[in-house]
Amino acid sequence: xxxxxxxxxxxxxxxxxxxxxxxxxxxxxxxxxxxxxxxxxxxxxxxxxxxxxxxxxxxxxxxxxxxxxxxxxxxxxxxxxxxxxxxxxxxxxxxxxxxxxxxxxxxxxxxxxxxxxxxxxxxxxxxxxxxxxxxxxxxxxxxxxxxxxxxxxxxxxxxxxxxxxxxxxxxxxxxxxxxx
Amino acid sequence: xxxxxxxxxxxxxxxxxxxxxxxxxxxxxxxxxxxxxxxxxxxxxxxxxxxxxxxxxxxxxxxxxxxxxxxxxxxxxxxxxxxxxxxxxxxxxxxxxxxxxxxxxxxxxxxxxxxxxxxxxxxxxxxxxxxxxxxxxxxxxxxxxxxxxxxxxxxxxxxxxxxxxxxxxxxxxxxxxxxxxxxxxxxxxxxxxxxxxxxxxxxxxxxxxxxxxxxxxxxxxxxxxxxxxxxxxxxxxxxxxxxxxxxxxxxxxxxxxxxxxxxxxxxxxxxxxxxxxxxxxxxxxxxxxxxxxxxxxxxxxxxxxxxxxxxxxxxxxxxxxxxxxxxxxxxxxxxxxxxxxxxxxxxxxxxxxxxxxxxxxxxxxxxxxxxxxxxxxxxxxxxxxxxxxxxxxxxxxxxxxxxxxxxxxxxxxxxxxxxxxxxxxxxxxxxxxxxxxxxxxxxxxxxxxxxxxx
Numbered sequence: 001x002x003x004x005x006x007x008x009x010x011x012x013x014x015x016x017x018x019x020x021x022x023x024x025x026x027x028x029x030x031x032x033x034x035x036x037x038x039x040x041x042x043x044x045x046x047x048x049x050x051x052x053x054x055x056x057x058x059x060x061x062x063x064x065x066x067x068x069x070x071x072x073x074x075x076x077x078x079x080x081x082x083x084x085x086x087x088x089x090x091x092x093x094x095x096x097x098x099x100x101x102x103x104x105x106x107x108x109x110x111x112x113x114x115x116x117x118x119x120x121x122x123x124x125x126x127x128x129x130x131x132x133x134x135x136x137x138x139x140x141x142x143x144x145x146x147x148x149x150x151x152x153x154x155x156x157x158x159x160x161x162x163x164x165x166x167x168x169x170x171x172x173x174x175x176x177x178x179x180x
Numbered sequence: 181x182x183x184x185x186x187x188x189x190x191x192x193x194x195x196x197x198x199x200x201x202x203x204x205x206x207x208x209x210x211x212x213x214x215x216x217x218x219x220x221x222x223x224x225x226x227x228x229x230x231x232x233x234x235x236x237x238x239x240x241x242x243x244x245x246x247x248x249x250x251x252x253x254x255x256x257x258x259x260x261x262x263x264x265x266x267x268x269x270x271x272x273x274x275x276x277x278x279x280x281x282x283x284x285x286x287x288x289x290x291x292x293x294x295x296x297x298x299x300x301x302x303x304x305x306x307x308x309x310x311x312x313x314x315x316x317x318x319x320x321x322x323x324x325x326x327x328x329x330x331x332x333x334x335x336x337x338x339x340x341x342x343x344x345x346x347x348x349x350x351x352x353x354x355x356x357x358x359x360x361x362x363x364x365x366x367x368x369x370x371x372x373x374x375x376x377x378x379x380x381x382x383x384x385x386x387x388x389x390x391x392x393x394x395x396x397x398x399x400x401x402x403x404x405x406x407x408x409x410x411x412x413x414x415x416x417x418x419x420x421x422x423x424x425x426x427x428x429x430x431x432x433x434x435x436x437x438x439x440x441x442x443x444x445x446x447x448x449x450x451x452x453x454x455x456x457x458x459x460x461x462x463x464x465x466x467x468x469x470x471x472x473x474x475x476x477x478x479x480x481x482x483x484x485x486x487x488x489x490x491x492x493x494x495x496x497x498x499x500x501x502x503x504x505x506x507x508x509x510x511x512x513x514x515x516x517x518x519x520x521x522x523x524x525x526x527x528x529x530x531x532x533x534x535x536x537x538x539x540x541x542x543x544x545x546x547x548x549x550x551x552x553x554x555x556x557x558x559x560x561x562x563x564x565x566x567x568x569x570x571x572x573x574x575x576x577x578x579x580x581x582x583x584x585x586x587x588x589x590x591x592x593x594x595x596x597x598x599x600x601x602x603x604x605x606x607x608x609x610x611x612x613x614x615x616x617x618x619x620x621x622x623x624x625x626x627x628x629x630x631x632x633x634x
Contacts (some may be wrong), residue, residue, distance in 0.1 A: 039199040046243065057318050083319050083440040108340075108482055110332030111385040112324055116309035119324045127329050129337075129440055129482060138440035138482070140323050151385040156340045171322045 013043060056086035059097060064174035067164045071100040071135060082132055082139040100132055100139070102162045103180055106155050107131040107138055111148045124148040130160065130177055145178035181284040185410055186425040186630060187418070188403040189586030190214030194367045194574035197300030198397035203242050204254035206399040207296050210579075211255055214401045219419040223256070228416055230288040230409070231261035235275030235295030236578030237268060240310045242298055251294060261288075268314045269516060271295065272400065272581020273617025273626030277430050279404050280628075284427075289409035293585075296399035297576040307395055311577075314620060316438050328392055328517070330439060330621050332384035335519035338483040339386075344522060344537030346386050350377035351541045351554065352518035353390045353571060358552050360568025362604040365583075367394050367574035373553060377518075391518040396574030400582035402589070421593045423632035428612065429501070431494030431627045433487040435480070439621050442486070444478030454479065454489050456496070456529040458503050465532060472534055479533070485622030488527030492627045495614065496529070499629035504529040505544070505562050508629075509610040510591055512584040514618035515569040524616060528627065530562060549604060566591070566605045581617035581626065588615045588630050 020040070023030035054061055063070040072095035073080045074088035080098060081089075088095050109128040112119070119125070128143040144163075146155065159180040168174045190213030192198070192206050201209065215225040232255075234248030244250065248264035267274040272295045279293035299307050312325030320330075338344050354372050361369030377390040404427070405413060414420060436442055447470060451460065459465045480486040492504070501507040511528065515521035522536035531539040539545070543556030545564035567573055567587040570580060590599050591610040597603035607613070612631040619625070 039201075041199050044243065052317070054318055081441065083438055085441070089436070089441065108333040108337035110329050110336060110387075112326055112329045112332075112383075113381070113385070114308075114383045115305070115324060115326040115329065116312045117303075117305040118309055119326065120305055122324070125324055127324050127333060129333055136444070137442070140320055140438070140440050142323060153336060153340050156336065172319050173323055 057084060060084050061170050061174070064164060064172070065168035065170065069100045069102065069162050069175055071098050071139075072096065073098045080135045080137075082130065082135045082137045100135060104130040104132040104139075104160055104177070106143065106158045106160055109143060109155050111151045128160070128177065140172075142173055142176040143178070144176050182286060182406050184280050184283045184427045185405050185633065186402060186427065186585065186589045187405045187410060187413060187420045188214045188218045189582075189589050190217060190401045191365045191583050191586050192399040192579075193365055194396045194398035194576055194583070196367065196394070196396065198298070199300065203236070203244070203247055203296045203298050203399070204251050206298065206397065207251045207294050207401070208254060210399040210401040211292070211294060214403055218403070218413070220417060224416060225418075226256045228290055228412055229257060229260060229292050230290050231282060232257055232292040232294060233275050233279045233282065234262060234264040235271045235293065235582060236264070236297055237266060237271045238297070238310050238577070241301055241307070243301070251296065255294070257292070267624040268619030269514065269575075269577055270581060270617040270619035270624040270626050271578045272583065272585070273615070273628065274432065274581070274624065275578075276402060276581060276585050276628060277432055277626055279402065280427050280430055283404050283406050283409065286406075289406045289412065291404045293402045293404065293582055294399065295578040295580075295582040297578045298397045299395040299576060300397050304395055319440075320438055326384065328384040328387055331517045331519055332387045333439065334482050334523065334621060335386065335517070337481065338519065338523065338536075341477060341481075341483050342534040342537060346378060347374050348537040348540045349386075349391055349518040349522060350374040352515060352521045353377045354552055354554060355546050356515060356565050356569040356571040357390075358550055359547060359566055359605060360572030362550075362602050363568050363573065363600055366568045366572050367396055368572050369568060370572070371553065387517055387519065393516045393570035393575040394572075396576040398574055398576030398579045398583065400579040400586055402582050402585045421595055423593065425589050425592045425630050426633040427628065428631040429495035429497070429499030429629040431491035431496070431498070433490035433494070433625055435485065435487040435622050437620055437623050439482050442480055442482055444481050446478070447473040450479045454486060454493075456493060456504070458529060459532070468532060477534070483523070484533060485523055485527045485618070485625060487622050487625040488524060488616065488618065488627070489529070491625045492528045492616070495627040495629050499612070499631065501612075501629060505531070508562055508612055508614050510563045510566055510588075510607040510613040512565055512567060512569070512588050512613070512615040514616050515565055515571050516575060516618065518571065520618065521564065521569070524618070525564070528614070528616060530564070547605060547607075563607050566607055581615070584615040584617065585628070588613050592630050592632050
C-alpha cells in the first residue's frame, strides 16, 4: 500500500478560506442545486501523548538500557522465546527471564524504502527476524551495517551480533544487529 | 445449525478517495444497491430485516467512534439489534461469519452484514501507520511498523525456503490487474508485464508498488437469510435469484500476532494437526513433505500461515470439500500482496506447501478467455481472484471481506454479466467457491465456502 517517499514532502495545507460559494437567496431551486455541491474537505489535526506502560515486558527495556538482551522461558519445558512474553504460549504458566545470546543469524529480512509516517525519515532501513541458537522463537530488529541497495537472499543465514544504543530511548530499537 | 442463504449483496464503487460521501453514505450506496437488486423498495426491505452486523477496521480512519451505530442509524435499521465486528484485515470475513451465526443459530432470520472503510481521510503514510498499529506496539511497531515490511520478511523466507521468484509473484499482479479490467467496481484494472511490476517503485524489498494492494474508500453489504427469512422476503415481493446460494462451510482461526512467535513444528505435528484430508490420504504428498522436513523446513515458521490452513480445513470439512483444486470452481482470496496470494494457495490446499510460486505461474489460477500476455503452460482449473482481488479492486479494509462475499455470490448465482456488464469474469459452472480473508500477518483468518443449493 504505498506512495513513494518523495510524495511525503508534498504540503497538505492550502489557503485559509474566509467565505465559501453559497446561494445568495435560498429558493427551492437554489436549495435543490446544493446537491450538486462538491465535497468540502478540511484538515483536522489530531495528536496524542500516551502514558504507555510496557507492563510485564518492562524488564526487557531496562535490560536493553543496560546492554542486555532478555528473552523468556517456560520453566517446565524450557521452551524459550526470543521475544519475551510474560506467560507461556503452551503451558499458560508465568515465564522466567533469561539472557539471550548476543549473536544470532538472520532468519528473514526486508529493506523498507517506504513506511509508516513515524519512520519515513529513517528509510531505507532493514528489518530482520533474528534466530538464536537454543531459542525457539525469533526477534524482530533493525539490521545495520549492510547496504540497503544491495539486498540479497544471501543475507538470510548471515551471522549477526547485537549492539546497543549508547543513549537508550526505551524502545526495542535500543538493540540492533550488525554483521558479526 | 440451520441452513443459511446469501440472498443478495451490493458493493459501492471502490476508489482511492470518495470524498463525495461520508462512511454512512458509502454504506447506504451498497445497501440500496443490494435492496434494489432484490426488487424491493428500501423502506419495505428495511422493515423485514431482523438485525445486522457492522464491519470496519479502524476507528482512526473515520475519526469516529461507534461508527457502526451511526451506519445502523443512517440505514434506518434502529432499533433492531446490531454489533460491530473488528479483526484487522479479516474484519469483513469475520462480519460475514457473525451474520451467518446469527441466522444459523435461529437468533435472526434476515441479517444484513455491512462493512466500510474510508482510508483516504489520511495520507497514505499515516494510513500505513494506522494499519501498522495492528502489530505489537511494544515489540514490533516501534522497530519500523509497516505491514508491507512484515509481509516482505515472510516472502524473503518463502523465497529462501522454496525458491519462489519475484517473476512468479508478478504473475499474480498481472492476473489480478487484468481481471479487474472487466469489473466495473474495481479501483484499478490494468495490463502489466513482469517488467512493469519489477520496475515499479520498490516499497519493501522485494515487494514493489504493483505487488501491493490499494488503499481505498468503499463499502459492501451482504444479506443473509434462513428458510423462514427467505420465505418472508419472497412473500414481500423480493426476487431472490436462483440458484440459491447456500453457506456450505465456515472456518476461522488465529495465530500469534508477532511473526517472531510463530512455531516451527515437526513433520508429525503438521500431519496430525494441519494437513488437509487430501494430504493425509496421499502417500506421494506425505513423501514430498518428508523431503521438505529433511531439508530443514519447519511449519508454519514465518513463510506460511497456520491460521489459513486451520480455517480452510474447518470450512472444507463442513462443506465436503476433499480436494480444493478439484472441488472449488473459484476462490476469492486475500491478496493484500502478490506474495500473500502465493502463501494462501498453499494454506488453502490449492497446491502443496512450497509449490505456491510455480503454481502462480502455471495458469491454473487464471481466467480462460483473457489475454494476459503471458506464456502459461497449463489451462485454467480454479480461477483465483477473478474479480481482481485486493490488488486491483482495492482494500477498503472493513468492506473487503464482504466485497469478496458479494463477488463470490454473484459467481455462484451466475450473474456476473448482470452486475459487471460483461460475462468475461463469469466462471463456468461456478456451483461452489470459497472466499478467504486475512488479518495481521495471518493472525485472524476466515474461509467461507458458498455453493448453489440443490
